[in-house]
């Protein structure tokens with residue numbers, strides 16, 4: 001009998017110590033205030049839980065969000081992709097439904113579910129400190145096959161597409177690399193260090209803001225678009241002129 005009691009007491013003690021330990025360590029992991037997390041949870045239950053589950057565990061209608069981190073929420077909600085409204089091959093960017101404060105609360109709540117990438121620091125976003133030339137070679141090696149060399153975007157298979165990067169904020173460019181939304185691969189800090197990411201941002205800003213003094217740049221889609229333009233408009237102008245000239249000589 002004494003042995004059984006001793007065993008029970010031992011189990012109780014280790015269980016209690018374990019619970020205490022995990023509680024303190026998870027409390028340490030949270031940097032956001034608990035009121036943000038509470039508000040975020042309310043918003044989450046009202047707007048996201050139908051698809052992502054009551055505590056972010058996921059359902060048939062949406063993936064689990066445990067461990068996606070604050071960065072994924074800030075990107076998805078901040079670009080208006082979430083809450084998802086229409087089913088389609090890809091969630092589209094639209095007018096954001098939540099303001100900055102609510103987005104931060106939602107991000108804090110999802111981050112409290114499990115560790116994941118945090119929202120990038122201001123320091124890593126300052127494109128003016130980045131090197132656009134180095135960013136250009138990183139962009140051509142890692143991004144251009146989907147987004148085109150100057151970030152003009154391009155079509156992918158099954159109705160999906162890589163968007164034009166012209167009006168995307170620095171923070172969202174960083175978060176897109178960090179979290180890899182939908183068909184985009186994740187570029188974690190081992191692939192592209194925070195400094196590399198800043199160079200990429202500097203490059204994207206540089207090329208999307210460069211004016212085109214030579215005239216209409218045809219979406220910078222390259223020689224195929226330019227060739228087609230000349231083929232249709234240049235050639236029809238030449239044919240039209242020939243027809244006009246020969247009709248006058250009669």
Ligand code: HEC
Pocket residue numbers: 044047048049050051052061062063065068072073076077082083084085090091106179180181182
């Ligand atoms: C109508 C269903 C629906 C609603 C409502 C919805 N989502 Fe989603 N969500 C999805 C689906 C589906 C995906 C997966 C998209 C994909 O990868 O193709 C997704 C993806 C995400 C991701 C990316 C996960 C990752 O792995 O990076 C985040 C973050 C997210 N949702 C957050 C939210 C938040 C926050 C809300 C509420 C404001 C919300 N969602 C509301 C369906 C929904």
Ligand code: HEC
Pocket residue numbers: 079081090091092093139142143144145146147156160161162163164165168172173174176177181182183184185187200
């Ligand atoms: C395999 C193709 C692919 C590669 C490679 C790729 N992306 Fe993407 N990217 C996508 C797709 C698809 C989306 C749209 C995802 C969505 O709508 O959720 C996207 C979205 C983005 C967005 C968000 C745009 C917006 O309108 O909000 C940014 C920014 C971005 N990518 C930057 C990059 C950068 C920088 C790189 C290289 C480091 C890169 N991408 C590499 C396919 C790709």
